[in-house]
Amino acid sequence: MNVRGRSGSRYQVQADLLNRGGQADLYLCRDDRGSTRVLKKYNKPITAHAAVEQVARLSALGRGIVLNAEGTNGDRKLGRTTETSVNWPIDVVDGHQGIDAVVLPLIPDSFMRLNSKGERHPRTLDFLGMARADPPAADVRVGVLIRICDILVMLDGRALTHGDISWKNIVWREDDTHAYLIDCDGLWPHHPPPTSGPSTNEWQDPRLIRRRVPAHDHYSDRYALALVLYRGLFLNSGGPRWSEAGPRGRWIKASNFPDRLDPTLRGLFARAFDRPDDTAGRPRPSEWRDALHRVYLVSGSRPTYRRDALRVLDDYADRFRDSVGPAAAQRRGTALVPVPAARAVGRGAVAPVGGPSRAPAPVGRPAGAAPAGTGAAVRRTGTPTPPAPGAARPVRSGARRGRGWGAGLILGTVAVAALARWTVENGEGTAPRGSVPRTVSAVDCPKEIVADLPVAERSGAELMRRYRTSEHLITVCRTSDGGFYYHGAWRKGDPDSTITIPAQATDDGYRAERGGYVYAISGDTVTVSVPGQAPKEYALTVIEQR
Known part of the structure; x- marks a missing residue:
C-alpha cells in the first residue's frame, strides 16, 4: 500500500x-528517500x-527537527539532543x-533491547525504576532522569503538554544516560487545556481521578514528572494516592524517602505531592533539573557526580532490590524482564518499535560457565555500579598462587557505560559530559585496592586511571617504585x-x-x-585520570 x-x-x-493499540495500528513504511518510518x-x-x-x-515542527538531524544522507542522529x-x-x-x-520516525536502535526470546522492544522506563527489573545504579538513574527533565523543560518552554507521562512513554539508554519521549503525536498547547486524552493507571493526576479536570494538562505533566523522579531515584513502586476513588477518600x-535526602529535593517532592489540588505549587521541570544538578553533580567545566549523594540513593534503593527476593539474584546470564508497564487507558499503541537494520545488544549477558578449576562464579548481568573484569577474588597480599582466574567471564557482553555524556544546546545550561574524564592531581590509590597490593608496595600507591x-x-594504580596494578570489580554485586x-x-x-587471561587497555577499549x-x-569510558 502506498x-x-x-x-x-x-x-x-x-x-x-x-503493533496494535487501543486507538491506532502501527506499520513500518519507507519514504521516497529510502528512510524507514512508522505509519x-x-x-x-x-x-x-x-x-x-x-x-x-x-x-511541520517535527519534520524540520528530524530531517535536519538526519541530514541529507539520511544518517540517523536522533536522540542526541x-x-x-x-x-x-x-x-x-x-x-x-x-x-x-501520521508518520513517525523510528525509535533509535540505542533505545531498544532484546528480551529473553530475542524479540526487540523499547527499553521503557520500568527497566530504570522497578526493583524487580534489576535497574542500574544511582549514577545511571540520575543521569537519565536529568535528561528527562531536560526534555520536559524544552516542551514546557514551547508550552506543550504531553498528557501521558508514564513508564511506557519514556525509553532510555545507559551508554550516555539519555532518554527519549514517545507517543508525542498528541502534544497539546498549555492553553486552552485539553478536554480529552489518554492516561495510564498509577500515573494519573489526582485531580483527574476525582474528575476535577476532564483530561491531563501541563500541571499533570508536572505531577507525573515528580512520580518519575520519586520512583526512578528511590526505586519506590508506589507514591501518593487517594485511599479510595470516591469522594470520601483521603x-x-x-x-518513602531516604533519611539523608537533600532538603531541597525533599521540599520539591512535598510541593508536588502533599496537596493534590495545589497545581501552582507543583515544581516546573526546570526546578527539578536544577536541583538534580546541584545535589548530584560537582559543577565545573567537566562536571562529575557527587559520590556521597549517590551513595544515599543506592543504600536506600537496596531495600527494594532485596525485597524482590532471591529470584532476581538467580537470574544470571539472561536479560531481566520486568512486569509490563501499566496499560494506557487512552491512546493505545505507543511506540514505533526500533529500526529493522540491526539488532541492539541484549540487556543481559549470555549464559556461560567458568573455566574448569577457576572457582569463578557466573554473575548476574544487571546494569552498573562499581565492579569490572575479575571473577574470583585473589588471595590477598603476596599469596596469590594456587587459584585460577576466571576474570574474563565478568566482562561478559559489555556495553559502553559512559559516566554521563550530555549535549548542551539552545542555552539550556550545562550537564555532565560522560565522555570527558575528570583530571585529578595526585590522588591516593583507593584503600580497598591498596589492601590487595603486596605489603611492601602499599605505601605511596597513586591512582592513575579509572575506567x-x-x-x-x-x-589502574601506580606504586611508589613505578610498578602498575590493574584492579577489576563489579559495578553492582558482591564487593569482594x-x-x-x-x-x-x-x-x-x-x-x-594472570593464568592465561590477558587484559589489554588500548585507548577507549579493553581487549x-x-x-x-x-x-x-569492549568499550571503555575514562572517569578519572592523572
Missing part, C-alpha cells in the same frame, strides 16, 4: 502489522478542527473525513569479587596478565583474552 503525506512525500507501507493509522480519523490544526503544526529526543510526528496523511494517520502523602563499562569498574594483578604500561594503555576463546573487545 500513501501520500501532506508534505508531498510518498510512503510505501508494509502489509504486516507492527500510525488511527482507528477513527481525527476530525475536530482544533485537533487537526494541532497535529499539522506538530508535524533535547529536541531530537522527542518522537515527533513528521507527516500527516489526510483522509476523506480528517487525518487518517489523600495519603508520599512517605568503566556498563557492568564494571577498572582502576574483584581482582588486583600486576600490569605494565604500554604506548596507549596498560596490559595485565580480554580468555584461554580457549577468541579475544573480545
Whole structure:
C-alpha cells in the first residue's frame, strides 16, 4: 500500500502489522528517500478542527527537527539532543473525513533491547525504576532522569503538554544516560487545556481521578514528572494516592524517602505531592533539573557526580532490590524482564518499535560457565555500579598462587557505560559530559585496592586511571617504585569479587596478565583474552585520570 503525506512525500507501507493499540495500528513504511518510518493509522480519523490544526503544526515542527538531524544522507542522529529526543510526528496523511494517520520516525536502535526470546522492544522506563527489573545504579538513574527533565523543560518552554507521562512513554539508554519521549503525536498547547486524552493507571493526576479536570494538562505533566523522579531515584513502586476513588477518600502523602535526602529535593517532592489540588505549587521541570544538578553533580567545566549523594540513593534503593527476593539474584546470564508497564487507558499503541537494520545488544549477558578449576562464579548481568573484569577474588597480599582466574567471564557482553555524556544546546545550561574524564592531581590509590597490593608496595600507591563499562569498574594504580596494578570489580554485586594483578604500561594503555587471561587497555577499549576463546573487545569510558 502506498500513501501520500501532506508534505508531498510518498510512503510505501508494509502489509504486516507492527503493533496494535487501543486507538491506532502501527506499520513500518519507507519514504521516497529510502528512510524507514512508522505509519500510525488511527482507528477513527481525527476530525475536530482544533485537533487537526494541532497535529499539522506538530508535524511541520517535527519534520524540520528530524530531517535536519538526519541530514541529507539520511544518517540517523536522533536522540542526541533535547529536541531530537522527542518522537515527533513528521507527516500527516489526510483522509476523506480528517487525518487518517501520521508518520513517525523510528525509535533509535540505542533505545531498544532484546528480551529473553530475542524479540526487540523499547527499553521503557520500568527497566530504570522497578526493583524487580534489576535497574542500574544511582549514577545511571540520575543521569537519565536529568535528561528527562531536560526534555520536559524544552516542551514546557514551547508550552506543550504531553498528557501521558508514564513508564511506557519514556525509553532510555545507559551508554550516555539519555532518554527519549514517545507517543508525542498528541502534544497539546498549555492553553486552552485539553478536554480529552489518554492516561495510564498509577500515573494519573489526582485531580483527574476525582474528575476535577476532564483530561491531563501541563500541571499533570508536572505531577507525573515528580512520580518519575520519586520512583526512578528511590526505586519506590508506589507514591501518593487517594485511599479510595470516591469522594470520601483521603489523600495519603508520599512517605518513602531516604533519611539523608537533600532538603531541597525533599521540599520539591512535598510541593508536588502533599496537596493534590495545589497545581501552582507543583515544581516546573526546570526546578527539578536544577536541583538534580546541584545535589548530584560537582559543577565545573567537566562536571562529575557527587559520590556521597549517590551513595544515599543506592543504600536506600537496596531495600527494594532485596525485597524482590532471591529470584532476581538467580537470574544470571539472561536479560531481566520486568512486569509490563501499566496499560494506557487512552491512546493505545505507543511506540514505533526500533529500526529493522540491526539488532541492539541484549540487556543481559549470555549464559556461560567458568573455566574448569577457576572457582569463578557466573554473575548476574544487571546494569552498573562499581565492579569490572575479575571473577574470583585473589588471595590477598603476596599469596596469590594456587587459584585460577576466571576474570574474563565478568566482562561478559559489555556495553559502553559512559559516566554521563550530555549535549548542551539552545542555552539550556550545562550537564555532565560522560565522555570527558575528570583530571585529578595526585590522588591516593583507593584503600580497598591498596589492601590487595603486596605489603611492601602499599605505601605511596597513586591512582592513575579509572575506567568503566556498563557492568564494571577498572582502576589502574601506580606504586611508589613505578610498578602498575590493574584492579577489576563489579559495578553492582558482591564487593569482594574483584581482582588486583600486576600490569605494565604500554604506548596507549596498560596490559595485565594472570593464568592465561590477558587484559589489554588500548585507548577507549579493553581487549580480554580468555584461554580457549577468541579475544573480545569492549568499550571503555575514562572517569578519572592523572
